Amino acid sequence: MTGSNGSVARRWGAADPDDAGVVPAARAGRGQQEDSADPLMSIGEVLGHLRVEFPDVSISKLRFLEAEGLVEPRRTPSGYRKYTWAEVHRLRYVLSAQRDHYLPLRVIREQLAAMDRGEAPAGAPSPRPPLVAVPAEEIAPVSPAPETPPRVRRAELLERTGVGEDVLTDLERHGIVAADGGWYSADAIDVVTVAGALAEFGVTARHLRAYRTAADREVGLFAQLVAPLARSSNSATRARAAENVRELSALTQRLHAALVRIGLSDTLGR
Known part of the structure; x- marks a missing residue:
């Protein structure tokens, strides 16, 4: 994972365009280099996919993992985050390691770095899932989970x-x-x-x-x-x-x- 933690950390002090909500997918900046078979997703769309398996994940959690250098979404000229399926798989790996194996971020970061080098890290919770490119038209829309916990009588x-x-x-x-x-x-x-x-x-x-x-x-x-x-x-x-x-x-x-x-x-x- 190439390091951009400094630039990421500097963004926290400014208003974040993603706070405006889910925006249509756009290809700009680094995203222009992506093949059309690897669709770019907004942070809200990524959240919707992840919440199927991790109901407690939030936008602030995704931003935090980005600030920690565990994932590096692309940015549009307006500052919106755009994620590929590879990055969604990476996030899923991190969240699984935390939830199922109680691994601290330091250990997870080391495992991801080893996998980025093509190595199989000792103690990894599971093999890296295959990264399958899915055409954008085949992606079923996912409704985001409620922002607030449900309350019942x-x-x-x-x-x-x-x-x-x-x-x-x-x-x-x-x-x-x-x-x-x-x-x-x-x-x-x-x-x-x-x-x-x-x-x-x-x-x-x-x-x-x-x-x-x-x-x-x-x-x-x-x-x-x-x-x-x-x-x-x-x-x-x-x-x-x-x-x-x-x-x-x-x-x-x-x-x-x-x-x-x-x-x-x-x-x-x-």
């Missing part, structure tokens, strides 16, 4: 999670989940879904209080660590704060799982 929450009213009431009584003005967020849906699955093993809301307490302590710790970055007026710095929280969360999940395995080794006869 109590009745829909119960229907979507399959838990009973008594289970939800117990979760609320123990402070595991709470409504906001009668609405439950997407994260609340996840909490209730997991709590319902745990209930099948005999884990009740009372048992989950320990997880609530541990999570609150993590929130306090992480907030201290990223607060200086999160308060920055620079969007790239704020994106770094969000990325740090993601990596911290992934690392603590791995630590928790390892500690549980160690603690249960005698019980399981290992």
Whole structure:
């Protein structure tokens, strides 16, 4: 990957044309060198394709990965980003490595650099997917995912999670989940879904209080660590704060799982 991090980083301070929304595909600047069989996509179109597999990805996340030198979209004279399918595959590799293997960006960057040199990096999460050029007319339009998390009322929450009213009431009584003005967020849906699955093993809301307490302590710790970055007026710095929280969360999940395995080794006869 050729380095353009300095030029990319300098762009963060200025207004970004991509903030205006999805614009029609255009071929200009570096994009003029592309063959018509390798269509250029706007950042919104790329986001729509990626969200099929990575629902939480956002435009700010894509900009952050660009600032970190992991992907280098072309730019039109007006400053709009334009991505090829090769760059979409690269983004998919990065997001998969983060989500499925908890790899930090430093390691992912090293793996990508090795693949750019034609090498097979040790510890790579999966082989590099084949880069298939798809004619623009064959690309089905993808509707972007909602920008804000879905919110549901109590009745829909119960229907979507399959838990009973008594289970939800117990979760609320123990402070595991709470409504906001009668609405439950997407994260609340996840909490209730997991709590319902745990209930099948005999884990009740009372048992989950320990997880609530541990999570609150993590929130306090992480907030201290990223607060200086999160308060920055620079969007790239704020994106770094969000990325740090993601990596911290992934690392603590791995630590928790390892500690549980160690603690249960005698019980399981290992």
